[in-house]
Amino acid sequence: MQRSFLSLFLLAFAHTLSAQPELEKQLQTLLILAEDGATVEFPEGSISLSNTLWLDAKKNVTLRGAGQGKTVLSFKNQKQGAEGIKITNAENIVLEQFTIEDSKGDLIKTQQVHGLIFRDITAQWTGKPKASNGSYALYPVQCQDVRIERCTAIGASDAGIYVGQSDSVWVTDCVAKWNVAGIEIENTTNAWVWKNKTYDNTGGILVFDLPDLPKKRGGHIKVHDNLVTRNNFRNFAPKGNIVGKVPPGTGVMILATKDVEVFNNKIWDNKTASTVIVSYFITETPIKDKDYNPYPSRIFIHDNIYSMGKRMPTWKSKLGFIFWWKFGKKVPHILYDGIQNPDWVDVNGKLKPGYEICIRNNENGTFANLRADKLGLFKDKISKNEKPYDCDF
Amino acid sequence: MTATFKTGGCVLIALLVLQAFAPNFPKVENFWGVEAKPRLSDYAFFTGNISELAPATNVFSYEVNAPLFSDYAEKARFVFLPNGQKMKYDAEQAFEFPAGAVIIKHFFYWNDARMPEKGRKILETRLLLKEENGWKALEYIWNSEQTDAFLEVAGASFPVSWIDEKGKKQSIEYIAPNINQCKGCHSYDGQFVPIGITARQLNHIENGENQLLAWSKSDRLALPDNFDPLTAPQLNNLPAVALAKEGQPSNAVALAKEGQPSSAARSYLDANCAHCHNPHGPASTSGMFLEYNQTDLERLGVGKPPVAAGRGSGNRRFGIVPGKPNESILVFRMESDDPGIRMPELGRQLQHREGVELIKAWIREMR
Numbered sequence: 001m002q003r004s005f006l007s008l009f010l011l012a013f014a015h016t017l018s019a020q021p022e023l024e025k026q027l028q029t030l031l032i033l034a035e036d037g038a039t040v041e042f043p044e045g046s047i048s049l050s051n052t053l054w055l056d057a058k059k060n061v062t063l064r065g066a067g068q069g070k071t072v073l074s075f076k077n078q079k080q081g082a083e084g085i086k087i088t089n090a091e092n093i094v095l096e097q098f099t100i101e102d103s104k105g106d107l108i109k110t111q112q113v114h115g116l117i118f119r120d121i122t123a124q125w126t127g128k129p130k131a132s133n134g135s136y137a138l139y140p141v142q143c144q145d146v147r148i149e150r151c152t153a154i155g156a157s158d159a160g161i162y163v164g165q166s167d168s169v170w171v172t173d174c175v176a177k178w179n180v181a182g183i184e185i186e187n188t189t190n191a192w193v194w195k196n197k198t199y200d201n202t203g204g205i206l207v208f209d210l211p212d213l214p215k216k217r218g219g220h221i222k223v224h225d226n227l228v229t230r231n232n233f234r235n236f237a238p239k240g241n242i243v244g245k246v247p248p249g250t251g252v253m254i255l256a257t258k259d260v261e262v263f264n265n266k267i268w269d270n271k272t273a274s275t276v277i278v279s280y281f282i283t284e285t286p287i288k289d290k291d292y293n294p295y296p297s298r299i300f301i302h303d304n305i306y307s308m309g310k311r312m313p314t315w316k317s318k319l320g321f322i323f324w325w326k327f328g329k330k331v332p333h334i335l336y337d338g339i340q341n342p343d344w345v346d347v348n349g350k351l352k353p354g355y356e357i358c359i360r361n362n363e364n365g366t367f368a369n370l371r372a373d374k375l376g377l378f379k380d381k382i383s384k385n386e387k388p389y390d391c392d393f
Numbered sequence: 394m395t396a397t398f399k400t401g402g403c404v405l406i407a408l409l410v411l412q413a414f415a416p417n418f419p420k421v422e423n424f425w426g427v428e429a430k431p432r433l434s435d436y437a438f439f440t441g442n443i444s445e446l447a448p449a450t451n452v453f454s455y456e457v458n459a460p461l462f463s464d465y466a467e468k469a470r471f472v473f474l475p476n477g478q479k480m481k482y483d484a485e486q487a488f489e490f491p492a493g494a495v496i497i498k499h500f501f502y503w504n505d506a507r508m509p510e511k512g513r514k515i516l517e518t519r520l521l522l523k524e525e526n527g528w529k530a531l532e533y534i535w536n537s538e539q540t541d542a543f544l545e546v547a548g549a550s551f552p553v554s555w556i557d558e559k560g561k562k563q564s565i566e567y568i569a570p571n572i573n574q575c576k577g578c579h580s581y582d583g584q585f586v587p588i589g590i591t592a593r594q595l596n597h598i599e600n601g602e603n604q605l606l607a608w609s610k611s612d613r614l615a616l617p618d619n620f621d622p623l624t625a626p627q628l629n630n631l632p633a634v635a636l637a638k639e640g641q642p643s644n645a646v647a648l649a650k651e652g653q654p655s656s657a658a659r660s661y662l663d664a665n666c667a668h669c670h671n672p673h674g675p676a677s678t679s680g681m682f683l684e685y686n687q688t689d690l691e692r693l694g695v696g697k698p699p700v701a702a703g704r705g706s707g708n709r710r711f712g713i714v715p716g717k718p719n720e721s722i723l724v725f726r727m728e729s730d731d732p733g734i735r736m737p738e739l740g741r742q743l744q745h746r747e748g749v750e751l752i753k754a755w756i757r758e759m760r
Contacts, residue, residue, distance in 0.1 A: 052574075240698065240722065
C-alpha cells in the first residue's frame with residue numbers, strides 16, 4: 001500500500017503544478033515523510049531545484065524517475081546545499097531512471113548507506129568540461145554493498161564515478177567521459193569494476209589509497225573487461241586535489257593500493273600512461289599520516305590488450321614530460337615507479353611474497369620500471385627488464 | 394508500482410490520497426511518532442504576546458559562549474524541562490536530557506541593529522524534542538504579523554532585510570532548513586544530537602552568575618560534586634560581531650601542541666565547524682577535525698592536502714598553511730559564498746567578515 005502511496009500522490013499533483021518551487025517543496029517533503037518501503041517517483045519533465053534533495057535515516061526506499069532524459073533534475077539555479085541529491089544514514093536505497101545535472105557541488109552523494117543501488121542514471125554537468133563543475137557525479141562514501149549499474153557520468157572536475165571509503169562495491173556497465181577521472185576507487189575494499197567504458201577523460205580508471213582518512217586501507221579490487229580508451233582530455237581539476245596530478249593520457253592508474261588485479265581490459269590510445277603503478281611519493285606531497293602505507297603491493301596486471309597509435313605523451317604534467325623526454329613516441333604501456341618499501345624486498349632486490357608486482361601475458365604490454373627511488377627520474381636508468389615482474393598469484 | 398496503476402483500485406487510492414492530503418499538504422501530526430503540533434503557540438512555551446518570548450513555567454533561557462554564525466541573525470535560546478526533571482552534566486558530550494524536554498531556538502533580526510528598541514522580526518523557531526528513543530527536530534516559520542509560527546518540514550526561503558550595526562541596509566533570501574538539513578549538522582555517528590548544550594558552550598557567566606551553577610541551584614541540572622567552572626571546558630566568549638578584536642595567542646601551533654588550544658580562533662572553529670568536522674560527524678570523510686581540544690596539527694588541517702574538496706580547494710594545496718591565510722583552503726571556504734564551496738555547507742550565505750578576520754589572524758600568527 002505504502003509503495004504506491006507517495007508516487008501516486010505526486011503524479012496526481014505534478015501535472016497540475018506549474019510552480020517549480022512548489023514542486024521542489026513537495027519532493028523534499030515526500031523524502032522527509034517517506035515511510036520505510038516507500039517508492040518516491042519523480043515526475044517526467046525538467047525539474048528546477050534550488051536546494052539539495054535530502055533523504056536521511058530511511059530503509060528500503062526507492063527514488064525513481066521516468067527515465068534518463070525524461071526526468072531531469074536540474075540544479076543550475078542551486079542556492080543552497082552542496083549536493084544535488086544527498087542520502088545519509090540509510091539502508092537499502094535504490095536510485096534509478098533519471099537524469100541529474102549541474103549541481104554546485106556533487107550530483108549525488110551518499111554517506112553511511114548500507115545497501116545502495118544506482119541504476120540507469122545520467123549524472124552530468126552540461127556544457128564544456130570546466131574547473132567550476134562540481135567534484136563528483138556519483139559519490140558513495142563510507143557505504144557498504146554498493147551497486148552502480150548502467151550509469152553515465154559526464155563532466156566532473158574530479159571523478160565521474162567516485163567510490164570512497166566504502167566496502168563491497170560493483171561498478172558495471174557504466175560510461176564515464178569528459179571527467180578528470182572517469183572512475184575512481186579510493187580507500188575502498190572489495191570493489192569490482194567491470195564492463196565499463198571510460199573514454200575522453202584525463203584518466204580512465206584510478207585505484208587510489210590516500211593518507212589522512214578514517215578508512216585507512218583499500219584493496220581487493222578487480223578491474224576487468226573494461227574499455228579504457230582515448231583518455232587524453234586536458235586535466236581541468238582545481239589544484240590541490242590529488243586528481244589534479246593525473247597526467248592527461250592516463251588509462252589505469254594504481255596508487256599505493258594493495259591487492260589490485262587488472263585484466264582482460266582493452267586499454268587503447270591513452271597517450272601518456274596506459275597503465276601506471278605508483279607510490280604516493282610520485283605526488284610529491286609530504287606524508288604526515290603515520291599509519292599510511294604509500295607503496296602499492298600485490299598488483300597483478302594480466303591479459304589486457306594494449307594499443308596506441310603514434311602519439312606524443314602529454315607535456316602538461318611532470319610525469320608526462322619525463323615520459324616524453326625519455327621515450328618520445330614509444331612510451332611503454334605499463335609503467336611502474338619502482339619505489340619500494342625496503343622492508344618488502346629480499347636480498348636479491350625482489351619483492352617478497354605477499355608484496356609482488358606481477359605483469360603477465362598482456363598483448364602489446366611493453367613495460368618500464370622508472371626506478372624513481374634511487375636514481376632520480378632524469379638519470380638514464382629506467383629499466384625495461386620485465387623479468388622480475390613475471391609472476392602471478 | 395506500475396502494477397498498481399493498472400488495477401481498478403488505482404483511482405480509488407488516488408482519491409483517498411488526495412483527500413488525505415488536501416487541502417493542507419502535508420499532514421505530519423504524528424510523523425515520526427512525535428506529536429508535532431501545527432503551531433508554535435500550541436506548545437504554550439511562552440506567555441502573553443508570543444513574539445515577546447516571555448518564558449512560561451519550566452521554560453528558561455540560556456546563552457552560549459561561541460555562537461554559530463547564521464548570516465548575522467540573532468538568536469534567542471530556551472530549554473523546556475518537564476516538571477521536576479533535570480539535565481545531566483557531561484564534560485565533553487551534549488548533556489543528557491529527560492524525555493519530553495525541548496530545546497527551543499528562535500532566529501531573528503533586529504529591525505535596526507543599532508537600536509534594538511525599534512523591534513525585531515522573528516523568522517523561524519527550531520525545536521529539538523527529546524523522545525524516549527532519541528532527538529527529533531521540528532521547524533516553525535513565523536508569520537509576518539508575528540502572532541505565531543507554523544510547522545514546515547520542508548523548510549522555506551523568503552526575502553529579509555535589516556539595518557546592520559553600521560547602519561547599512563542588508564537584504565538576503567533567508568533560508569530556513571528542512572528537517573533533514575537539521576540532522577546535517579546535529580549528527581554524531583548518525584544519531585541526532587544537540588550541539589550547543591555542552592559544558593564548553595554553557596560554562597558561561599550570565600547576569601553575574603555561572604550559568605551551570607545557577608541551573609544546578611535551581612534543580613535544572615545534575616552537576617558532579619567536584620564540578621569546578623574554572624577547570625571545566627570553556628570556549629572563549631565570542632560576541633557575534635567584533636570577534637577580530639579578541640586577543641590572539643602568540644604562537645597558535647605551539648599552543649595546540651601543548652594541548653592548550655583555547656584561543657578565540659579555536660573556539661570559533663569548534664562552534665562553527667566541529668559539529669561536522671570531528672571523527673563522529675558528517676565530515677569525518679574529510680579527515681579534518683576542528684574540535685577545541687584537537688591537538689594533532691594535521692587533523693586541524695596544517696599541511697594537510699584536501700581529500701574530496703573538488704573546487705572547494707580553490708587551487709590551494711593545504712587546509713592550513715602556517716603564516717599564510719591566503720594560501721589556506723580553510724580561509725578560502727570561509728570567504729566563499731558559492732554553495733558548492735562555502736563552509737559551513739548549511740546555514741550560511743553571507744561571509745562572516747569578523748570570523749574570517751579572526752581565523753586569518755590566527756593562521757598568520759602560526760609558525
